[in-house]
Amino acid sequence: MASSSPPRCALSAFVITPVGVSGGTPPRLQSAAISATRSAALWGSTLAAAPSLRAARQPAPWQSAGGRGGIVMADESPSASTAVVEVPAPPPAKRPPPGPTPAALTYTKTTGFRRFLQSWRLARVVRSRVAKNSILAFSLGGSLPETSPPWVPLRPQPATSLESVTNALRHAAHDPRVSAVFLRLTGFQCGWAKLQELRRHLDYFRASDKKVTVYMETGAEKEYYVSLSADEVFVPPTGMLVLRGFMGGGSFLRGVLEKVGIDPQVQRRGAYKSAGDQLARTDMSDAQREVVESMLDATYERFIAAVAEAKGKDPAEVKAFLDRAPFEMEEYADAGFFELKYEDEVLDMLKRRHNDGDEAKQLKAPLKSVSLRKYDRVTDKLLALSGKERVAIVRASGAITSGQNGSSPVMGATLGSESVVAVIRKLRLNDKIKAVVLRIDSPGGSALASDVMWREIRKCCEVKPVIASMSDVAASGGYYMAMACPTIVAEAGTITGSIGVITAKPSLKKAYERIGYNKETYSRGALAELLVDDRPFSEEEADYFSRSTDAAYKSFVTKCAESRGMTYEELHAVAQGRVWLGGQASSRGLVDHEGGLWTAVELAKQAAEIPAEATVKLVEARFGGGGLLARLGVGAFADAGVSGGGGVSMSSLSEPLALTEFDGSGESPLMRLMASALVAPLIGLPGGGKLVGDAMRTFMGHK
Template sequence: MKAAYDPRISGVYLHIEPLGCGWGKVEEIRRHILDFRKSGKFIVGYAPACGEKEYYIGCACQELYAPPSAYFALYGLTVQASFLGGVFEKVGIEPQVQRIGKYKSAGDQLMRKSISDENREMLTALLDNIYGNWLEKVALTKGKKKEDIEQFVNDGVYQIERLKEESWITDIKYDDEVMSMLKERLGILKDKKLPEVDYRKYSKVRRWTLGLTGYKDQIAIIRASGSISRTRGPFSSPSSGIIAEKLIEKIRSVRESKRFKAVVLRIDSPGGDALASDLMWREIRLLAESKPVIASMADVAASGGYYMAMAAQAIVAENLTLTGSIGVVTGKFNLGNLYEKIGFNKETISRGRYAELTAAEQRPFRPEEAELFAKSAQHAYTQFRDKAALSRSMTVDKMEEVAQGRVWTGKDALSRGLVDAVGGLSLAVAIAKQKANIPQDRQVSVVELSRPSASLPEVLSGIGSSLAGADRTLKELLNDVASSDGIQARMDGVMFEKLGGAAYTNPLFMLIKDCLSSF
């Protein structure tokens, strides 16, 4: 936005490198490129290595160049789900997981050896949505038929020359040749250097220098990114994920402030601790009673992430935001066979009928414990589903149809009443202005109150492969995937990584490697 209004900027030369973000952010970046083009300034892309995400952005530029040795891999999209049931069986670990929702796949990777029919159905639908959207948008941009785009992908084209011949790129040029071309286009002498400013430096330019701030009405942006936990744990970095107690402080300060007319809550989270999600839901609801709150969802707002969003007065998702996953998962590991194999023993002395419910990992649940565990998980799911129904003004039966732990794209979520609009942060701000009774033609100051958090830390780093280390590691793992001391409202991390492309690292494979290396 700044560059579009800045008279010092003639255009943008966009180097497109392999992207690690999900499709929601890719969709928004593409939209910003198309909006920038409306300013009349040029935007030229350069892609030395290009997959589907990179091309999705690159083809939105007015021109796209690549070097002769460029690596283009437009071969289609895949989604993978990995299963540890067989590995755990071999090493003597029995996951005892309660997951509520037939599509809630977060427990599958622990218990199963292969994909379930429900998980396959859900993943197939998500993949079809994402791939179909890619084909349609690329076809529209290139002025080709969708069938022709799909045929090109299925031909497995890798020759850069053919990409040029069929107008997938503008021309084959090295970076210096593109720079020389831009100099000539801007009327700069060959012996003069092209005046340029990189993104990091330009991002520090204050908006007020361009007359883009200082407006009377202010809208706050609160960012919530990463896995959800209630408090900062001993293995957490200062910027790790969404810490409920910290976010709640921020929400309360905004609620008490008269400075802001409305709030946009920017969510990018696969979920996490269910209690933390509910506590934040309550605070967001209280905030929404004092001023308009709009949820803007980026790559993913699933499970606990969606729990937060549904407290807002309106929800905006990207076309490909992974949305929903209204379900819960909890459990423990029975390590009895593992302990027997390695000659380790643990004795527990307890008082109270259910005192050993999650403390006794050396044995499976007793029948009465399993019953209580299942009832507890079902109760948590019922609370989640019913609050979702209340928040979205739906009947419980109607919400049940779209819940069950199923993940939807933003587009499908819209048609099922889980979100109110498809768009990015700019649309969320526009809706916030409308609900705050600010005329749409009146400019507002958008104030960032918190920056995006880093991705989920690798909580297992530094823990050795000793027996004591393995014991602590398993507890940390269970706390991350199926909490040993609480219920999780989270989406399958493996699925999210493959579809969304973000770095919410699941430590399961680190655990297995660590565990096996000790034998």
Template structure:
């Protein structure tokens, strides 16, 4: 959405509605996004009545993502986000329904800052005095004024770590964003130095990082970036930096966007495997990898839609923050420049420098407690400064700085429950085939403990999961509903919250997602492999004796007969109807309305908002704001975020052991070297590694 459209969107104009409209219609007081028939909105309108205000978008006729004050019973004020789309089949300006399914929503995608901007607010004078005194009398975690916080952003940036041991080698999105927010309020931190590496995370996490970079820059501090390898994601992130440097021979690839899918049916046929897949939902293509030899039209349609949205987001962000026309962006992508000098001339980089040269630049700029060198300093003085080690603050070390010490943490608590990985029954962990898993037993136990704790005012369910077991998802969903009866819950979707990930999110009072979050996928896939042909090839014989018509429905030694096939299909149909029914009840829709946008289709976050599958667009701190409203916490009142997690007994034992070593004075952390690593005064490199582990264990305990 460009600036002109955005300005029109937020301007109240007279109401012009065609069709039947009742001013007392219950939809205006609904607490859920609702579809309305026979109503066509000709232009942006502002409706007033019953203490509500709503703004509509001219292009796609849906309510903008606004917090709307609603006066409910008991005279309590609440804020609720509405999304209303009119469906009039005679009006070509609104999305049309064809063959029972909703087509692509033709609406400009919104950027990270347009979806939600974190507003910086400084603390009061007395708090600043107390903060300074705290720094003066702090015996540990001493940081010099004018220091530069060094961040290394690369890899998948998971939302949660399976174990504290992972923190030694893996950088999480929580660590990065938390440190950026603390550094914005820390007067000892003068700037950020960000070393960008190849990112394998989704665009939702990129938007979260962009939002935090913008928050840091609101303080007037600078963000300096450096990269050696990168592509479109890293370029998007660099738009929110003040300066970006790259190695003269860096590998920067800006060639466009692609996605691929693999199909194994032909391979299985050669070895004698017969996948018997039953899927409910026209767009539920999760089982196509085993049952097809080529991409279906439905899968191609969804993937093209996702790629088009990602492309438009990239083009719009470059147009906004580099003042380029969209035609110029298209020209750059189609020409795919690979010479670093060409990329610099296009404005992607400030200068081409090696990392050591950038570090020398930062030394001169932020030496002398952040004041830097003066124009009158001689070359000898500058060379002397360059020879001295500059104390960068390492991100792992800075993680131990408490938000309470900076007076950006309050007394009232909001619990954070993270669902990161595939949802499975039983206990979760690391699976060599599917990666990180979330066990229903582990999560249910955590939710029950949260429900029994009276110290929490609200909870945030942070979801980054593609789904998984239908049974496990249903068990978690039911437990979240019980928790919701006691305290409000806000779902915050990260990169992916589809299928089972969306299932558990439905139990929350409010669902918040990023514009490019992959969500929806309301459908069911079940499968069984028949090894009958493989057994014949290798001469293996298996015979089964059974009693009961469907007793052998799950054996692998033969394919389904007709009765078993129908039984298998009915089970999948029952699971799909159950999923859609619960989703419809959760979103305040009829079964038919929800079924038209379900069918296993993956929607992007901004599309899900228009369709009423979510309540608002924004990142984690948008969810915090909504949780504060639902918990009757003041708008400007700081809260304490408490991570609810469980680690293995071994991790806890190791943390206790290392803590006991330090209490006896066997581990003495003191200094930083030029790279920001903490060294023992005795020069023992092993002590350095152990102390890093101790710091991170304490962070997670």
């Protein structure tokens, strides 16, 4: 979370990634920005049972007052000490006691009238025609965005979305024309929460007595984790699937920035708010080290438990195997981790099972299959899976900004507050929509935009149930959105929390001096020059900057405490900018239920008093997209304050960000933005390009 006036904040200082062939990538120069090393979103311990959805029908917890507690204050210095400032407020009303998490995504065979209706519709279908006994076959990997963005001219086809894959698996389970699924796994670049949702749908498909076959040539822990939900897994004898465990670490730019004359003036509120340490420190803080160790432990233990359960092995045996880290595929096969076959052998095996005719004819013909792209046309209505009552799904993905949704070469996909408010408002006023599930996959963003969306979500909750469902990451500003909902659902692998504030302003005084660049500024007003980049803060400006950061943290924690029915002190104890995994957040009152999208749907049905056995019609609420320029990133660039020269202007930093250390893709959008803000003023100046290039070579280790 970031304050409402000083500059935008910085990014993560640490990365945790599986140690395998699909692990992290080194830092690189991208659009005049230093990209963070790729990080794997992590998953945590099992969440405890949480409040029943009946709590959503009670007066909203934010209508009560906040608690009383303190603000952890730390300046930009690596050795800064902390102090506590008392913030008096009356105690809030306590939330109801936890209730059970409802069963979700449980396969039930289509029978009776629904089966008749399904057969009748399938017999008449033309556009979604699929051959009998077909295999749903597709490659799967990449970032798995929640939903595919609209196609933009001159850009590659959008990545396969989690929405498309999970819908296809759920439909295929009930589709009599589909008899199996064949997945060719490639490298995943998403977090563990999406993989948990994916596995849940693979298990749902297998519950229909249909087989899942997985083939992969390379991979690491993430790919193997997904394969645990397959009936059979094949790797070629010369494959490169390597399981070596997980590691965590950090990279720090303070020394590099000092060499080129950039002084990052960073302030954070929250002892664990490590976003900004990458710019302000030369090493890892003890608080950040504590978080890294905690997340490593949870990730490692959960992975070991999942493998042991799926393969019928003792956890100690699995740990010993990973410690050996075999590189010969025969050792994995002998231990029962997978079977050895080349892809053509796997395809011939599937042809014998599913193609028509004798063996010679089966092998000569192509595999009887349907692609994901074609099968995406199949709908709930076609398979008689849709009910009468409507539940809307709002997929809120990307870094939070003011304005419309868009995309940016600096920040990637952006979530515009105007777009979200417009959709939530329409759903609030639509009487046909009985409940809303807010699916969040966002590392945070603008504090102002987060608060504007929080307000509109709150208003919607007063009219109908709204359930928050967290995907890979819902932290900082992303958690701000979620806490507007009385009930929050998270995966064990969700990255959440990061309830803290960081603000930063780079001083380029020394850098300008080195390249012979000079600026003169005239102003009226004691604080008019707060954000100038050619000098550090004055004493008066530093005090103002610090007080505004305090106010932002107080506001964030107070609203969060009110929303969760906790005192300020209770919330502050688990805030302080700390990133939590889903299970950790649950035991600390930040999350109510463990599960995915369908758990949230079941909770929404309960809150809307829809019978548990009733089938609902899911309505995907689509955003307008903001036009072609926004899709191309032009609008997003304008909102981000990118100047004509291609850099982030300092005036744009007056609305700080609230981005956390992670995002679901494994890259840090805030790091790209902040690094760009630091170096952008130098680009185009005499000698500036060389100065930035020298810094990049120093950081990359190339002298």
